[in-house]
Amino acid sequence: MTLWATSIVAAAMILTGVALLLALRYSIWRDLDAIAAQRVSYVSSLVEHGQLRGLIPSTGGEADVVQVLDTSGHVLASSDSEVRPGSRSGFPHPLPPRLLDGHPMTLRNLTGIADGGDFRVTARPTRVDGRPATIVAAVSLAQSQRTLSSLTTALAIGVPVLIALVALTISVTARRTLRPVETLRRQAADISATDPHHRLDLPSSRDEIHALAVTLNDMLARLDAASAAQNRFVADAAHELRSPLTAIRAQLEVMARYPDAERDPLMAAELLEDTERLHDLVEDLLALARSEDPAPRRPHTVVDLDEVVLAEIRRQRGPTGTRIDAHKVSAGRVRGDAEALRRVVRNLLDNARRHAAHQVRVALAEHGGAVELTVSDDGAGIPPEDRTRIFERFTRLDEARSREAGGSGLGLAIVAGIVTAHGGTIHADQDPSHEEGGLGGARLVIRLPPAGQPD
Structure with a gap:
């Protein structure tokens, strides 16, 4: 019981923990993608109004990086003051097609962007001075990764501890619940044929265990009654069979020791009568045994x-x-x-x-x-x-x-x-x-x- 219940709880908690991590990561990435999309829209507005300069104004977010790249991967404008126009961009060149199609992506190990690391990146094609260009916005995943890592560590420690606590609780509860059953088992094992009148102690609680004890006591009472009836039957049958057998034996001994031509035919007739009575009694005993035999009988x-x-x-x-x-x-x-x-x-x-x-x-x-x-x-x-x-x-x-x-x-x-x-x-x-x-x-x-x- 403990094993099965603990396994079910453990599976449920592990699945719940994984679902929680995935849901949290999805939520964080969605928020970061929204920030990156806002930055791309802002730079796109600057391009449309001809206000784009080499240094893109910062929004105050240290983790935000925005660059405008030409077709060769060089920087036209950047939000990082340390990145000069015309320098090589830290973003891969060419950019992934999926990113250029407007789908945000996670790019890992970008060493030339801000402090490096993993970023959620959003890109949008545009034209600067009539030439093709691409606006790329990246938001660092460092903070979200620390958050997810802390949660993963907490789940890795807390889930096993909670599973162990659940297992201990189930085991203690099951043992305490089944303790009356074990008591009934020991008492039933102590009941022997020499003490058929003993009965099981009824638990104080009025639950299924109490009903089981009552049922077992009823069964013991029926077995005791059946055993007593069988003993009475054997004793009565022995008594009924002893009388005609004793009479037959006595008459045969008289005939064997003291033969008498006039008396022996009369005694033989009496012996035949006693034998017939004995035969009828045996037939009745067999018929009674067959009538009470629970084995399958002849088809009706x-x-x-x-x-x-x-x-x-x-x-x-x-x-x-x-x-x-x-x-x-x-x-x-x-x-x-x-x-x-x-x-x-x-x-x-x-x-x-x-x-x-x-x-x-x-x-x-x-x-x-x-x-x-x-x-x-x-x-x-x-x-x-x-x-x-x-x-x-x-x-x-x-x-x-x-x-x-x-x-x-x-x-x-x-x-x-x-x-x-x-x-x-x-x-x-x-x-x-x-x-x-x-x-x-x-x-x-x-x-x-x-x-x-x-x-």
Whole structure:
């Protein structure tokens, strides 16, 4: 920051200094050219009135020199009393064509004019006694050169000093401004996995650095929550997997140590049941991991959700005596992963059958610009304080805590993850009572964007 800012300031100051010198020189030369033009006009007037003598009257300017030259470069008249008529002029012969065309010029190192040096020279052709001649006026540049030299020296000293001062100011200001950032960096580096609850100190100033610290603290809080959720998930998964594995191992050890032809087939059936439950739990864990994986998923296609719902209802009507009412299932098309949406419907129906007394009702329709899927049952319902918690991992309400009830507490968490990934929402509610046309139990409602709208 200091390097770039100083470079820009230095370039600007150097360009400004050069422009100042050029502008001052132009202004000085313009004034000197005006003086020389006045002298030429004065001598020209003398020539026209026949009043030209060998010595041209002086105007009092010691730096002014006026001479009238013939075609051979000899002096006809001069403002310098030491220059005699007929002598050789100190001006170059012949004069530059540009000077004779009326354009003032700078002639350097003129030794025969006044005290010598550099002069601004103006010339005008004329005729003296009928013969061609040239009036030449010169103004010394010595004073203007001293002025420009003094200014150049001042700029050569002052500009570097000013640039250094600017660089120091920018560096100190930048370091002071970035000091809170360095403090935040050190504090962030000190936060380790063993102390995930530590947060960054907020700067006292209410500026962008304060906003950055707030954002970083929010990020640390999210990371802390995600880490805690992951640890809980691992612990819960280990606990859920340990129980069926322990039961399977115990039963296998009994069968291996104490074979019994009558008992072993019964224990094998129980082992198969525990294995299937373990397999379902592993599948649920994998499905939950896939639903929360931020990596790109399979391309979304248009899915007829009503066909998926009716297919799952037909699959689940046979194994149990729970009646599933599908009369309110109408057309509904969404854009998404057909297999994931099939798992959503399957988990909702499994959950409803598990808690229903006799009946489950499924409804599908478009409402308010969304495809709405509702699954209700005639069970005990969900207490209001648990209607959000049921979508968390390994959440089982009191009535479903027995292993025979079949729930692992992952089904609705998987549903919530898939629905969220599809840009939808899910919530639990109480179904209206039988008198109001409902079933009186739990009601789970999913809203998904229709196929005609982006996800």
